[in-house]
Amino acid sequence: MRGFSLNQATTKRWPLDELAAGCVAAGVRAVGLWREEVQAYGVDKAARLMRDSGLTVSSLCRSGFFHEAGWYDENRRAIDEAAALGTDTLVLVSGGLPGASRDLDGARRHVGDAIGALVPDAKAAGVRLAIEALHPMFCSDRCVVSTLDQALRLAAPYPASAVGVVVDTYHLWWDDKVWEGIAAAGREGRIAAFQLADWITPLPEGVLLGRGLPGTGSVDMRRFARAVAEAGYQGWVEVEVFHEDVWSRPGAEVLAEAYEGYRAAVS
Known part of the structure; x- marks a missing residue:
């Protein structure tokens, strides 16, 4: 299971x-964790559990949401939590438009400024900020941040060791420029995380929960895996799926299917 998270x-x-x-x-060596669940369990307790289990924390999701009041303090806490868990990757989801604003360009500029404000804190903690672009329906x-190109432009002013990007198949599969973006991210050393999830239709009523396990939908997973590998990425590959039908199944069963989807994509 080398490479699978x-x-x-x-x-x-x-x-x-x-x-x-x-x-x-099951022989899995890494897991990606979520802040809400970790906080409910206890950050220090979760960190001990990971260490005692011999598991690597491949990433911590998520921080960002820079349109909200108190974003700086909340992101500082997230950086500290990532460091406590021993992961060097904190996934950032930028947040949407503030209030009734329609100023999309201004919102993106604010995201760039906010990331810049966090870079010194992240560097001091040994944590890399990983900007994730989400499908435009979440804008x-x-x-x-809706495209990999936008994420790369936001990351560009800062060292690649401090700010990277996430390649998430669910969010990026529709973009015909994503292949150029992955290659560029590789040249710049910016790929901080690679996540697999499929696009399934019809979408459920809550579109956020429309992800399928790899191999169950429309995404060419193998093409993404090849592109990321050719770009030089050698890190963990996370399977990250949101779907009520998946969540209702036994965890061990879902883990086994997630691994099979990963193996089919990367083999």
Whole structure:
């Protein structure tokens, strides 16, 4: 299972201690964690659990949401949590338009300024900020960064060791320029995380929960895996899926299917 990481979101209802035990039993070496679940479990307790289980934390999701009041303090806490968990990757979701604003360009400029304000804190903690672009349907309320190219432009003013980007198949599969973006991200050393999730239709009523396990939808996973590998990325590959049907299944069963989807993509 070298290279495979199970993102906690994929088995959302699997308690963290059971997830850790299940991953160890299956030979999984890494997990991606989510702040809400880690906070509920206890950050220090979660860090001990990861260490005692021998698991690497491939990333911590998520911080950002720079349109909200108090964004700086909240992101500082997220950086500290990532450092405590021993991960060097903190995923940033930028947030949407503030209030009733329609100033999309201004919102993106603010994201760039906010990232710049956090870079010294992240560098001091040994944590890399990983900008994730989300599908455009989330632009108004969740993420004004909609393409990999936009994410790269936001990262450009800062060292690649401090600010990188996330390549998420679910969010980027529709963009015909994504292949150029992945190659550019590789040249710049900017790929901080690679996540697999499929696009399934029809979308459920809550479109955020429309992700499928790799191989169940429309995304050419193998093309993405080849492109990221050719760009020089050698890090963990997380399977990160949000879907009620997936969450309702036993965690070990979902883990096994997630791994098979990963293996089909990267083999």
